Amino acid sequence: MNPQAATLHDDDHLIEQLSAYLDGELADADCQQVEQLLVRSHEARACLRQLERASTALDALPRTQVDPSFTQSTVEMVALRVADEAGPPDAEARPLAGRSALLAAVVLASAMAIGYRAMDQLAPNANRALVEDLPVLRDLDALRQVDDVDLLRQLRGAGVFEADPSPPTARPVERPELRPVPREESRP
Amino acid sequence: MTLSESSAPDYELRDPDVRLMLRVRDDDASAFEELVLRYQNRLITVLEHLVGRREQAEDLTQEVFLRIFRARKSYVPGSKFSTWMFTIANNAASNALRNRSRRREVHLDPGGTGSMAMPGLDQLAKAASGQMPTRQLDKAEMRDIVRLALDSLNERQRLALLLNKFENMSYVDIAETMQLSPEAVKSLLSRARVNLRDVLEPYLERGELPQSHSSSS
Numbered sequence A: 001m002n003p004q005a006a007t008l009h010d011d012d013h014l015i016e017q018l019s020a021y022l023d024g025e026l027a028d029a030d031c032q033q034v035e036q037l038l039v040r041s042h043e044a045r046a047c048l049r050q051l052e053r054a055s056t057a058l059d060a061l062p063r064t065q066v067d068p069s070f071t072q073s074t075v076e077m078v079a080l081r082v083a084d085e086a087g088p089p090d091a092e093a094r095p096l097a098g099r100s101a102l103l104a105a106v107v108l109a110s111a112m113a114i115g116y117r118a119m120d121q122l123a124p125n126a127n128r129a130l131v132e133d134l135p136v137l138r139d140l141d142a143l144r145q146v147d148d149v150d151l152l153r154q155l156r157g158a159g160v161f162e163a164d165p166s167p168p169t170a171r172p173v174e175r176p177e178l179r180p181v182p183r184e185e186s187r188p
Numbered sequence B: 001m002t003l004s005e006s007s008a009p010d011y012e013l014r015d016p017d018v019r020l021m022l023r024v025r026d027d028d029a030s031a032f033e034e035l036v037l038r039y040q041n042r043l044i045t046v047l048e049h050l051v052g053r054r055e056q057a058e059d060l061t062q063e064v065f066l067r068i069f070r071a072r073k074s075y076v077p078g079s080k081f082s083t084w085m086f087t088i089a090n091n092a093a094s095n096a097l098r099n100r101s102r103r104r105e106v107h108l109d110p111g112g113t114g115s116m117a118m119p120g121l122d123q124l125a126k127a128a129s130g131q132m133p134t135r136q137l138d139k140a141e142m143r144d145i146v147r148l149a150l151d152s153l154n155e156r157q158r159l160a161l162l163l164n165k166f167e168n169m170s171y172v173d174i175a176e177t178m179q180l181s182p183e184a185v186k187s188l189l190s191r192a193r194v195n196l197r198d199v200l201e202p203y204l205e206r207g208e209l210p211q212s213h214s215s216s217s
Helices: A012-023 A027-041 A042-059 A069-122 A124-133 A136-137 A139-143 A149-157 B008-014 B016-025 B029-051 B053-068 B082-101 B117-127 B136-149 B156-164 B172-179 B181-208
Strands: none
Touching: A012 A027, A012 A042, A027 A042, A042 B136, A042 B156, A042 B181, A069 B008, A069 B029, A069 B053, A124 B053, A136 A139, B008 B016, B016 B029, B016 B053, B016 B082, B029 B053, B029 B156, B053 B082, B082 B156, B082 B172, B136 B156, B136 B181, B156 B172, B156 B181, B172 B181
C-alpha cells in the first residue's frame, strides 16, 4: 500500500494488485500479500467488491450468434477474393505460354532438319543414289547403242538425262537438235 | 532458429486450432471452414463491442478470415491460434476506427452533448411507461448502461477488457495480441475497471442513470 495515497482509491499500485488478483494473475507471494490486506482492511475489501462488480457487469453484454449462412458467405467471399487476386498473373502468363510454344516448335523443327541432314551425311541413302541414276538406268539399253563418250557428255550437258518430274504425257521433254556428225566425203 | 519456430511443435501439440491452421496452410478447405465456424461468433462478439456496430463487426470478421487465409502459406505457429487471430482482429478494428474518426461519423459517445444522448435510454424511458415487463426492462437497461460505460473507455482499455472477459485471455496472451508487456496489460485493465466502476457504480448502488459529461476519459 502506498503510504502517500490519501485513500485506497488513490493507490494505483494497490488497485492494480486487486485487479490482477481478480484475474488470478498474481504470483503466489503477491497473492498472499493481497489476501492479508483484505483480511485487515475494510476499504480494500470494498474496493475489490466494486472492481468485481464492474467486471461482472460486462456479463450483461450479449454474445453474438450468427446465422449459419454467415459461414458460407465468409468462405465464398474469401475464395472469390483470393481468386481475383490470383487472376491477373494468369492473364499475363498466356502470351508467355504462346511464345514458348512457338519457340519450342521452331527449335524442334530446326533440330529435325539438322538431324536429317546429319544422318544424310553420315549414312547416305543407297536408294537415293538409285533414284538419281534412274534416268540413266531407264535408258541404259539405248545409251549403250551410243558408242561415243563425247556424245554422251554433250547430251548430258544439254540436259537430256535430267529427271523429268512431270509424267511423260504432261510435257514433252525438250531435246536439242542433234548436229549431224560431219562425214568425210570420198570422190570417186 | 527464432523463438517462435522453436516452440512451434509445442503449439502444434497443445492447440487443436493450430493443427487446423496447419491444414489450411496445406490448402485444406474443410479445415478453413471449421476455423470460421469455431471463431466467427467469438470474433463478432468482441468486434461488435469494440467498434459499436454489428454490421461493421461482421465485415471486420470476414476481413480477419481473409487475412488469415492469405497468410496461410507463411504460417508458423508462434502462439496460440486465438492469440494470433485476435492480433489480426485488433489491427483490423484499429484501422476501421481510425478511418471512421477521419470521416467524423457520429457514433455513440457518452462524453458528448445532449444531442448525442444514448438512443437506448430514450427508448427505455418510453418502454418504462408500461409496455415492457420489468424484468426485461432491467436487463435491457443494464445492457445499455454497460454499453455506455464501455464506450466511455478508450480503444485499448476496451479491447483489453473484452479479451479478458469474453476470451478469458491471460495477461501474457493479451499482451501478445496488443503488442504490450504483461505489466502494461495489468495497468491497462486496472484503469479500465476503475473507469468502468466510476460510470456504473451510481447505477449499481443507487439506480442512478449516467449523466452526459463533457470530459473524455
